[in-house]
Amino acid sequence: MVFEEKGKAPGAGAPGRDLTEGGHGSGEELYFDTAATTPLLPEVRQALTGAFEVFGNPSSLHRKGIEAEEAVERARAQVQQLLGVRGGRLVFTGSGTEANNLAILGVARRFAGRGRHLVTTMVEHPSVLEPFRRLERDGWQVTFVPPDRDGAVPAGRILEAVRDDTVLVSVMHVNNETGAILPVLHVGEALRARPRTLFHVDGVQAFGKLGSPLRDLRADMYTLSGHKIGAPKGIAALWVRDGLELEPIVYGGGQQYGLRSGTENVPGIVALGAAAAAAQRAFPDSLAHVQALADRLCLGLSGIPGCVVNRPPEASPYIVNVSFPGLRGEVLVHAFEAAGLYVSTGSACSSRRGKVEASHVLRAMGRSQAEITGAIRFSLGRWHTAEMVDRAVAVVAEQTAWVRRMMG
Numbered sequence: 340m341v342f343e344e345k346g347k348a349p350g351a352g353a354p355g356r357d358l359t360e361g362g363h364g365s366g367e368e369l370y371f372d373t374a375a376t377t378p379l380l381p382e383v384r385q386a387l388t389g390a391f392e393v394f395g396n397p398s399s400l401h402r403k404g405i406e407a408e409e410a411v412e413r414a415r416a417q418v419q420q421l422l423g424v425r426g427g428r429l430v431f432t433g434s435g436t437e438a439n440n441l442a443i444l445g446v447a448r449r450f451a452g453r454g455r456h457l458v459t460t461m462v463e464h465p466s467v468l469e470p471f472r473r474l475e476r477d478g479w480q481v482t483f484v485p486p487d488r489d490g491a492v493p494a495g496r497i498l499e500a501v502r503d504d505t506v507l508v509s510v511m512h513v514n515n516e517t518g519a520i521l522p523v524l525h526v527g528e529a530l531r532a533r534p535r536t537l538f539h540v541d542g543v544q545a546f547g548k549l550g551s552p553l554r555d556l557r558a559d560m561y562t563l564s565g566h567k568i569g570a571p572k573g574i575a576a577l578w579v580r581d582g583l584e585l586e587p588i589v590y591g592g593g594q595q596y597g598l599r600s601g602t603e604n605v606p607g608i609v610a611l612g613a614a615a616a617a618a619q620r621a622f623p624d625s626l627a628h629v630q631a632l633a634d635r636l637c638l639g640l641s642g643i644p645g646c647v648v649n650r651p652p653e654a655s656p657y658i659v660n661v662s663f664p665g666l667r668g669e670v671l672v673h674a675f676e677a678a679g680l681y682v683s684t685g686s687a688c689s690s691r692r693g694k695v696e697a698s699h700v701l702r703a704m705g706r707s708q709a710e711i712t713g714a715i716r717f718s719l720g721r722w723h724t725a726e727m728v729d730r731a732v733a734v735v736a737e738q739t740a741w742v743r744r745m746m747g
Contacts, residue, residue, distance in 0.1 A: 367679060371719060372682055372717075373718040376567070376572060377566060380570075380613075382613055382617050383571075389609075393407050393609070394605075397411050397602070398602065411605060414611060415429050415612070417613070421547060423552065423554030429578050430577045431574065431575070431603060431608050431611075432575045432577060433573055433574070436466035437575065438564075439470065442560040444473075444586070446537050447474050454503070455480055455506070456482070456504045457480070458500045458505055459471055459481065459484070460486065460492050461484065461699070462490070463510075464541060467511065467541055471483075471509075487704070488704050490704055492521050494525035497526050498529050498530075508539070509539040513655045515543070516658070517651055517654070517658065517660045517700060518651065518654040518659065519655075520545075520653045520654060524555060539560040540556065540562070543563060543564045543567055544657070545655065547568035547614065548625075549626065559580050562577055565607065569617065570610045571610055574604055575611075577598075585598055587599065589601060629656045629723070631725075633657070635728050636731070639728065639732035643735060643739060645665065645666075645739065646661055646663055648661050649704075657719050658718045659716070659718070662706070662711075666739065667713065668713055668715050669684055671715055682715050682718075683715070684715060684716065697711050
């Protein structure tokens, strides 16, 4: 499919406000923070509105309950189709954070008798790092594998950390700050020789963007989230392979295979299914489209004085990280916002009102303090256009120059 510069990517119109019009200098918004969250897709909004009429409890035996259960199962099939699997159990959760906690804590509590060692990387999302740190305080040994300076984490380095008493390896699919694609395929394949070591992948930044992640991936568990692909916040899921028993972290009525008790969020689940279906319709044209936009964005930003593009050798085109050494990222975020451009300094889950924590990812990569302090993350959606990218680059060029002048 050929994309016109002012056109929209396949499978979805521009969500929310018309982002294809206006922008730099016009008062319209240029939203480049999709790794934090996305506006609702039009087809998701429509599905969500209809789902509010399906008000029954999926556990009820009467017709209203059956209608709700059927809606949940349709959405489950849509998500699993995008994942590229037919089997396994898809457990809907309230967030990617909850799904990651269920995977990590559920394995540790269930299989503590196998060993007391765990492996992850230093560049994981806080919702992975914090459960591991909690387990460290409980007496587990955790190996945190460091990245290279370019953000890559070699598969060999991860596998070298695995021991006979390693119960779980957890590696993210795509890094949420740099866009680095981690070697989950290689790691998963190698772990086939260690059936007592389980493998979890945090796929929040990959799901709906890089195709069907589980088609070739040997993983025991895979995390995904809806609000990164045009569904509302508050709905996510953990895929668990058949035969793997986890210890739940939420107890109650035993819904969802006994792994996540509580009445299911039917409207959220339906919306997640609709977002998954939209992503599948758009792929692979959407990936090629965003790749071209990311290349254009990197080229434009690299021409701005003082800009350092932090691009890993293998990266998702949906995330572009740059640094402006000598400037402060949070100052730039507000300067860009004043001109209608929305970006972030890194993970939204690590930011606080009035306080922005230094990136643990860039720190682990060995970047200088100036590069870390001046880091900015751009993240794209398939509705972005080349014209929007060019306007974003123009805003960055003008505003960084203005900030430097203000600094004297």
